[in-house]
Amino acid sequence: MIYRFTNDYSEGAHINILNALLKTNLNQEIGYGNDSFCEEAKKLIKEKIKNENADIHFVSGGTQANLIIISSVLRPHEAIIAASTGHINVHETGAIESTGHKICTVETKDGKLTVKDIQSVLEIHEDEHMVKPKMVFISNSTELGTIYKKEELKAISKFCKENNLYLHLDGARLGSALMSRDNDLTLDELSSLVDIFYIGGTKNGALLGEAIVINNDKLKEDFRYHIKQKGAMLAKGRLLGIQFTELFKNNLYFDLANHANKMAYKLSDSLKDLGYEFLTEPTSNQIFPIMTNEIIEKLENRYGFNIERKIDDNKKAIRLVTSWATEEKSVDEFINYMKELGRVKAC
Amino acid sequence: MIYRFTNDYSEGAHINILNALLKTNLNQEIGYGNDSFCEEAKKLIKEKIKNENADIHFVSGGTQANLIIISSVLRPHEAIIAASTGHINVHETGAIESTGHKICTVETKDGKLTVKDIQSVLEIHEDEHMVKPKMVFISNSTELGTIYKKEELKAISKFCKENNLYLHLDGARLGSALMSRDNDLTLDELSSLVDIFYIGGTKNGALLGEAIVINNDKLKEDFRYHIKQKGAMLAKGRLLGIQFTELFKNNLYFDLANHANKMAYKLSDSLKDLGYEFLTEPTSNQIFPIMTNEIIEKLENRYGFNIERKIDDNKKAIRLVTSWATEEKSVDEFINYMKELGRVKAC
């Protein structure tokens, strides 16, 4: 295989992170996330989100962040509303149900929930014979690479407040969403519109790590107990603090996401020029070109990528992912190879 | 504060590990623990335990390892037997109960379970109005720093087999146990006597990481599903593979534990010379000298350590922990300071 466009976690970490680990290695620090690096990282993030009162906690991964957040917030009979493509519904091995909660799903065309979608769930849940929807789950960017515009997120936020629903945003790929050429939200605006969310580090240059941000005071109480109970409180919490300090001092987090997006746009613009259509409009670091089985077979000999979905007997949507570590020359080579394979013929 | 003897996770990682992370950083690898480094680490560990058929999985921490193991193995009505001092019973914020299982506890004097202890639990659990004990939890070294001798572990193992109980060993500090001057077990002997156990990395030189070893075929099925469901499957599993490769190629894991023990013995031997008694006989990297409140107060101004237990109105047992990173000069300084404070007077 020449190169993997399989995901955004095929490499290690940005070099600044490794250097910081080396430099601080023998400092003696308090365990379990109470170290000076975590304090520094929290301070930096609070500045970026412009909320001094937020509570911030670091955990290892996205599924972990989601299951801790949801099980900490919901009472046993309460449920979460999500797009049927939502990560919690598909690719977390029932982690949310494992903590006792149902996910009420809505079919969407692009992985994005709308107010109407949420309302449709509320309408059919009327009494104690059914679960009580209490939280809304969205991801930005979504599992289909799409992003929420400011007006869309505002509308959801308003609806949730009016209906006593908590709003949780999965930001596993938040950097890429915010650096999208189509984005009109800043990190602090986004933060102000949700009760709780997490900023993904693993898929944007860290070895591991997600920063959970709790804006709603009601959701803050005893949160560390839940981190510990779910096995997510690292003895050497410094590992997470050091990484988020590196990512959020200066602008590294956004610069890395910007690079990932640029590589994705190069890929998607070229594929469009070659006549390819996409499952969803490319806008972040995950793109979903639709290709014939024949082309896909050829590509598989040279590149790593996932099949997203069968379109018809002849065609599939594949997923190409770029990252902070994607080399421009590999992107160029891929494009050249696609050119060799020729333009998509009109059917 | 001059120095922390608070725990064995105050520093980062052994330098070999950081160097290996740097060296392999931009290699593209498959995610989720299917990378080449994890494969290499598994191979090395299988050699050390002399069991080619073992299944090995890497996770981030001890609580996580315990909750995944126990919830994967037990059916809902089944319970685990542990010493009341067992980590799962005290310091995991109810992680095991959170997965639905009761812990049946036995009071012990030194943190070690005996066949008689286990039998006493079985005797009172006779029908479906009570939980069904199905697994035994031991830790080596224990939470009180003590270790299991070969004959003791053999007896427990035999009893468990005869009584259809699974035996799980928490090896958060397994290195220190095996390198104890009082130990008569090899890693492979120990492994052959338990159904499942984990080898602790976090407390012996890794940034994070525990290697779960499954010897009993019945416990192997679908284990990766449980890792994922509990939020423990790192996207960059390479982080764990690289570390365990470093720890188990050559003898690094054991050398680091050996250093920790030596530092502990230096402390405990000196304290004995000064007349101090201990809560349990020092044998691994956690020692529990008993000191007057007056001495403890003085020590707290210079050193980091935990209070383990009140002995009487005048005295407490404290916990001093050494590690791979403990500097001999800090140990010497501590001893000198203790000498300054003077010999324990006969009461």
Added chain:
Amino acid sequence: MIYRFTNDYSEGAHINILNALLKTNLNQEIGYGNDSFCEEAKKLIKEKIKNENADIHFVSGGTQANLIIISSVLRPHEAIIAASTGHINVHETGAIESTGHKICTVETKDGKLTVKDIQSVLEIHEDEHMVKPKMVFISNSTELGTIYKKEELKAISKFCKENNLYLHLDGARLGSALMSRDNDLTLDELSSLVDIFYIGGTKNGALLGEAIVINNDKLKEDFRYHIKQKGAMLAKGRLLGIQFTELFKNNLYFDLANHANKMAYKLSDSLKDLGYEFLTEPTSNQIFPIMTNEIIEKLENRYGFNIERKIDDNKKAIRLVTSWATEEKSVDEFINYMKELGRVKAC
């Protein structure tokens, strides 16, 4: 209100049951389902299902039966496949998820699962990032009043065996299904095709009670522990034993269901004569005529019933339920009233 066709649990119990309770009231019996009445009821049911080796347990209600069965059988990462209309998915307040398990749902037109439906779920669940489907849930009759024909059930049973899936049948309204004029299955045939199922008493003449039948040996172990743990083991288990003895000595269970069906047919045949269409073809004691909002409003002043579903802005499907206790004269009155309201006009 003149009369309720709201459900099949608006009245108490068949008089034979009350008489038996009175007659045996002061006999001293062992508690928790080990009494002589439960033994007698088990014997009677084993004869009817022609399986001496079945294990039989009595519990209070359908949600309870389903949650005990499913949580007893599945490991934490395993999921159950059901029609989206399945009782466990809609009207059990997340009881199954509360025990930790995801329900993988399939849209159906009539509440019945097909082999193709089940296969479609298996096809997308390929690895440990998703739950592992391990059990199939069907109900007979279904939540939409439809029933499984022998060939359909055989096909599902065969497919489940071939794919290592357990098959669980919710028989809350099993009597009505088996006494349907369209049914070609006997109770013993049905029993032989499923791993586990329950025979509903609550909706067919009992005060409360469902008989869980376990045919598959693998699912029998320690089942009573699960009944107790979920709070379902009645101290006076005799209450359930006495009722099922009454229902299954002679043919009372089937006679009662037969009466319910006859009353339903009288309703559905008359409504068809008046030109009404149905959401699903009437065949058991739940029928779903489609009526204009205007007619429904009038009916609501005289009769109890539920709205099942909106058909369009003008029309809804309502649910009429008959039971062992439905009086023929109330059915006649309802039909007469419908005749007064006139024939459905051609649109």
Added chain:
Amino acid sequence: MIYRFTNDYSEGAHINILNALLKTNLNQEIGYGNDSFCEEAKKLIKEKIKNENADIHFVSGGTQANLIIISSVLRPHEAIIAASTGHINVHETGAIESTGHKICTVETKDGKLTVKDIQSVLEIHEDEHMVKPKMVFISNSTELGTIYKKEELKAISKFCKENNLYLHLDGARLGSALMSRDNDLTLDELSSLVDIFYIGGTKNGALLGEAIVINNDKLKEDFRYHIKQKGAMLAKGRLLGIQFTELFKNNLYFDLANHANKMAYKLSDSLKDLGYEFLTEPTSNQIFPIMTNEIIEKLENRYGFNIERKIDDNKKAIRLVTSWATEEKSVDEFINYMKELGRVKAC
């Protein structure tokens, strides 16, 4: 066997209850506890506890009541404090842990918790590495037949309020406690001192049924969802409403308990006259005389009872239970037989 003193649920129900079931049998009623009988029963109980604002819910049994109450009230990291002999800790097959919560236990001599016991648990639970005790569980009468005096309950209640702990009282045998010759609490006084409790019907004349009373407003929200989710919402909730109406109109509930206690006193007074000692001082309908193995063996040929505990190699404490249904002549016969066996000899 001549007669069972095994428990207080060997017979059916008080005849008033059966008669009421017969009389109301064909009334059509709304399902799921919203029927007119449940309303009537709630009204009667509110009068007895002198709290119009209480929420009252009926469920089938004690384990069910406890698991619904505790899992409804506690967040995942919160724990309940109980005597080690507490029913939830011993004889509910891990039902509480099954809902995710640890039980923090204290050894007691008589099954009663004291403020000091509760405080001892709070003192060792200091941070997020341990569960957070949030509720106190007591039973009245206790599992050892003892009862709480007014001052004792007041002290616990006060301590709980001061320490933000909820107080839950298991009243499986509340009737017997309140009718004890040593009791100085009225039902309404007791009710005013606890946040939540349940009034046991199963062990005091009902076929099945416990009435959960919620005094604390914070614990009321959405309680019916929890009843449903745990499989405890009977379709024919009337069965519970009718029974509690019978028990609480007039004074039946207390009269039945009074009879049970009188029978117990007759037994215990006679046994004392014969020189027998008791595990705990007899005061309610469970008494625990200590007998030699030889005597116990003889008794077992004629009477049903349980062994509570081994006292020494020669002696055991047995449990004799009386109830509303205990016949005085059977008590007399038992006493006569004991007299035949002779006085306890001085050792």
